[in-house]
Amino acid sequence: MIHLPVLFEDENYLAINKPVGVMVHKTPLERDPEALFAVQILSEQLGIKVYPLHRIDRPTSGILLFAKNSKAASLLQPQFAGTSIKKYYLSIVRGHMPDEHGFIDQPLAKDLVYEKQPALSEYWTLAKSEIPYASSSRYTTSRYSLVKVYPHTGRMHQIRRHFAHIRHYIIGDKTHGDNKQNKFFNRQFSMNLMLLHAWKMEFNHPIRHVPINMKAKPPEHFKETALHLGWPIETFDH
Secondary structure, eight states, rough: OOOOOEEESSEEEEEEEETTTTSSSSSSSOOOOOOOEEHHHHHHHHOOOOOEEEEOOOOOOOEEESSSHHHHHHHHHHHHHSSSSSEEEEEEESOOOSSEEEEEEEEBOOTSSSSOOEEEEEEEEEEEEEEEOOSSOOOEEEEEEEEEEEESSSTTTHHHHHHTTTTOBBBBBTTTTTTHHHHHHHHSSSSSSEEEEEEEEEEEEETTTOEEEEEEEOOOOHHHHHHTTTOOGGGOOO
């Protein structure tokens, strides 16, 4: 069993830096016998029952917050339904983003059965790069952007779908991404994981009534890919 790195812990809450490939908890749809679940791992690691307060996708790394008891969970859970909890993501996407700061305002449906719901993502372009390798037959070079993203709403796969909508696909996204780009990164850099990381979180502690700010370092594959593109991640670590 793997060990999950703890970013923050007090008597009521704890946060981990979730590795890629770990799911939050078991679901009826998950049939992979090798699947890893954060709830199960943490319960064994800490010797207590933990209560997940939100979700991040299996291929996404980064901050995942839990409560240590049901009362603490019920006190903080409502913040996730509103806008008082701030979650910032770091991602590498295809192409040069058109603006240094902007919004993607595109309604999203859970699936084909459901009506579309409002969905808004805010982004900041932290860096741009052009490398002398062809990722397609149209151009002799390839362009990429490093972005910070704040999802104002919490729709399923929102960030991944929003960047796909504007055709700045997240590198390594096998569901909503660009298969040619994914193959290029695997071939050129031996990298086949998704480059989306839950980077920072801010919330008001509902019991201690103090602001909590935390940050999760990006995983090695993210940092190494950023270096290939000319971006030491530490440069943006503020």
